[in-house]
Amino acid sequence: MALKKEATEGFRMHPKKFALWLFIVSVVMMFAALTSAYVVKQSSGVWSDFELPFMFDVTTGIVIGSSVFMHLAFLAGKKDEIKKMRLFLMLTVVTGIAFLIGQLVAWQELVDEGVFFVGNPAGSFVYVLSGVHGFHLVTGVIFLIVVAVAAYKYRVHSKSMVQLEMCTTYWHFLGGLWLYLYLFLTLNH
Secondary structure: OHHHHHHHHOOOOOHHHHHHHHHHHHHHHHHHHHHHHHHHHHOOOOOOOOOOOHHHHHHHHHHHHHHHHHHHHHHHHHOOOHHHHHHHHHHHHHHHHHHHHHHHHHHHHHHHOOOOOOOOHHHHHHHHHHHHHHHHHHHHHHHHHHHHHHHHOOOOEOOEOHHHHHHHHHHHHHHHHHHHHHHHHHHOO
16 A cells, blocks of 8 residues: 555656746757857857957856855745845845846957957857846846745745745756856857
8 A cells, every 4th residue: 555655646846846947958958059059160160269258257256156145045045044035135136137237248348359249150159148148147037036025025934945946946057057158168269
């Protein structure tokens, strides 16, 4: 009888978490396709290298710090340290916005260097990779704000962690994705 009960229980995951993981897998596939296309196009010979913006270095540091703040918010939520959780969520929002502003500054550095969206495939790929990541980061900041508002309404705490867990997963994914893109561009440039 115990075996039958174990067999029917199986693996359970909150449906929203499952949907988030499906979304993350689709984003991974999209960036795998984009970086593969980058490598193929780079080998075609129509490619002009240029210096990557210094601001990419700065935003990489910002995204690491932001991920630390998000993790601290998650840990505080698990311990019902609501004030700390709110603080760290807000710091994550601020550093997420700082990252986005830094990416816009990086694009301005590219323009100042004479690298535009059209004309040079290398430049086009840098704009597309950083821009598509930036779009996903905007969605992450919106998600963070939604969770922060819920935290201020006492809807996020140790007994109600689904939103915070999902936000933490997505935010760490976005940080890891940027680190991958940064290393990819640095090593393949």
